[in-house]
Amino acid sequence: MARPKVPLLNRDRIRDAALTLIDRDGLGELSMRKLAAELGVQAASLYTHYPTKDAVLDEIAAGIMARVDTSAFDRGNWRDGLTSWARSYRTALVRHPNFVAYLAAGPGTREENLRAADAVHGGLVAAGWPPRDATMIGAATRYLVMGATMGSFSRGFVDDVQVYRDRYPHLEQAHLLRAKADEIDSESFELALSAFTDGLTLRYEAILARRAKRQRTRTESAD
CATH class of the missing domain: 1.10.10.60 (Homeodomain-like)
Known part of the structure; x- marks a missing residue:
């Protein structure tokens, strides 16, 4: 045989x-x-x-980082680029939460990590963000994504109502979280991402306003 x-x-x-x-x-x-x-x-x-x-x-x-898409930055809208990148990043990492700790060590010399970092930083600077801010935005987004993928908040609860109801009155519905873990985790990430980009938009508008004011001052001085 x-x-x-x-x-x-x-x-x-x-x-x-x-x-x-x-x-x-x-x-x-x-x-x-x-x-x-x-x-x-x-x-x-x-x-x-x-x-x-x-x-x-x-x-x-x-291989994991190769699935992360930064192409939305090519369209010139920094907020769309950042949102698309963060979602793609989370999708790639959430499949393998036990591996996130290894990725958290930093891009180092890994080609795919550096490619993504270069695209993000370049897209933000091209949109008008100062380089220092662009660096911090990239880092902050990474913190947000990794925090959202290293473990599930919802799955941290048990489905026994008595564990929470008697001692923690404000957690009387906590026993229901596990059943909707994927939905809650996904929507919680979207909430954090939206709040983050809303705050960045205000910062961006303030930067542009200061830049425009300096330009007017230089123009008036030249006249």
């Missing part, structure tokens, strides 16, 4: 298995030994494809 076919070990299989393990057990549980066991091979086989665990993680990070 012919031997049953075993899928060849390759980089795609290794990355997929690593992400499956992380999604299931957590980032801290990943090791080359456990990854090899997940794939049904010896750990030495992995090193033919990846020299270190971090090399595996970096490629997983690149």
Whole structure:
């Protein structure tokens, strides 16, 4: 009888298995030994494809970040660009909350992270934001997205009404949150994003007003 076919070990299989393990057990549980066991091979086989665990993680990070879309900044409207980027960013990360901690370490030298950072910063500056503000907006949006993807607020509650009703009168409906977790988490993110961009709009308008005032003053002085 012919031997049953075993899928060849390759980089795609290794990355997929690593992400499956992380999604299931957590980032801290990943090791080359456990990854090899997940794939049904010896750990030495992995090193033919990846020299270190971090090399595996970096490629997983690149794959996730490749799904983040910054193209809306090309249309010239900074608020639409920022909103679209933040939503796309959250969509890419929320599928793998256990991996977000690795991405939170910063863009470093990862190509996909730097590509996104460059597009965001360039789009904001081109729209009239001062470079320093553009840097802070990019960072603040990243904080917002990562905070919204590292864990679910709604799933942190249990569905037993007695846990909350007797001791926490203002949380008498908390036992209902788990049943609507996806809806609440998504709408809470949208609320935070809207409030954030509303505040930025006021700041942006003030910057433009000051810039226009300085220009008028220079024009009047020249006359």
